[in-house]
Amino acid sequence: MKMILFGAPGAGKGTQAERISDRLQIPIIGTGMALREAIAQGTPNGLEAKSYMDGGHLVPDEIVIGIIKDRLAQPDCQKGFILDGFPRTVAQAKALDAMGVPIDLVLDIEVSDEDIERRMTGRRICGKCGASYHLIYNPSEKEGVCDRCGGELTIRSDDKPETVRERLRVYHEQTEPLKGHYAESGKLRTVIGQEELADTSRLVDEVLEAYR
Numbered sequence: 001m002k003m004i005l006f007g008a009p010g011a012g013k014g015t016q017a018e019r020i021s022d023r024l025q026i027p028i029i030g031t032g033m034a035l036r037e038a039i040a041q042g043t044p045n046g047l048e049a050k051s052y053m054d055g056g057h058l059v060p061d062e063i064v065i066g067i068i069k070d071r072l073a074q075p076d077c078q079k080g081f082i083l084d085g086f087p088r089t090v091a092q093a094k095a096l097d098a099m100g101v102p103i104d105l106v107l108d109i110e111v112s113d114e115d116i117e118r119r120m121t122g123r124r125i126c127g128k129c130g131a132s133y134h135l136i137y138n139p140s141e142k143e144g145v146c147d148r149c150g151g152e153l154t155i156r157s158d159d160k161p162e163t164v165r166e167r168l169r170v171y172h173e174q175t176e177p178l179k180g181h182y183a184e185s186g187k188l189r190t191v192i193g194q195e196e197l198a199d200t201s202r203l204v205d206e207v208l209e210a211y212r
Contacts, residue, residue: 003104004103005082015197016200017084038067043070045066045070069101121159126146
């Protein structure tokens with residue numbers, strides 16, 4: 001199974017990627033990790049990417065795609081892979097197509113912006129011991145206080161409402177058009193994210209079963 005996994009920030013994409021990886025025994029390939037590995041290994045693409053990063057510049061698409069292609073050629077990807085967080089734009093998707101990287105399935109996990117904002121802005125973390133809570137799904141016994149150590153619970157900067165809304169705006173603007181690109185090729189399948197993780201997982205498994 002060679003697949004791409006889409007989903008807005010907070011849609012539960014990472015959790016499903018881990019489940020699929022465990023179930024099918026295929027690696028999750030993310031841009032950040034692939035870049036770090038290529039730089040650490042001193043590959044030609046990695047060294048070129050490092051020169052851009054050291055200069056404070058964005059790494060061009062062609063170098064990123066070259067790094068991804070090199071990573072997909074490694075032995076652990078023989079049985080398949082999950083691309084998570086790449087491609088991010090239609091230009092990257094078209095470049096991936098042009099480089100001959102085969103894709104069997106593009107799985108999109110859909111959750112409304114309202115639900116994502118509720119999920120993410122409700123998260124709290126203990127500044128003392130790192131324990132995680134949620135105002136709705138996993139509240140502490142005493143509001144604002146960690147059950148484990150009594151530390152203060154705070155909201156991470158990434159989970160503040162204005163940050164969440166901006167991340168969603170960027171996703172809709174840059175990444176959402178990819179769904180049209182892959183729908184044209186007949187590879188796109190959409191799963192509606194459910195309130196319960198197990199229900200979303202069941203729907204994802206039904207899609208995967210259809211490709212076995």
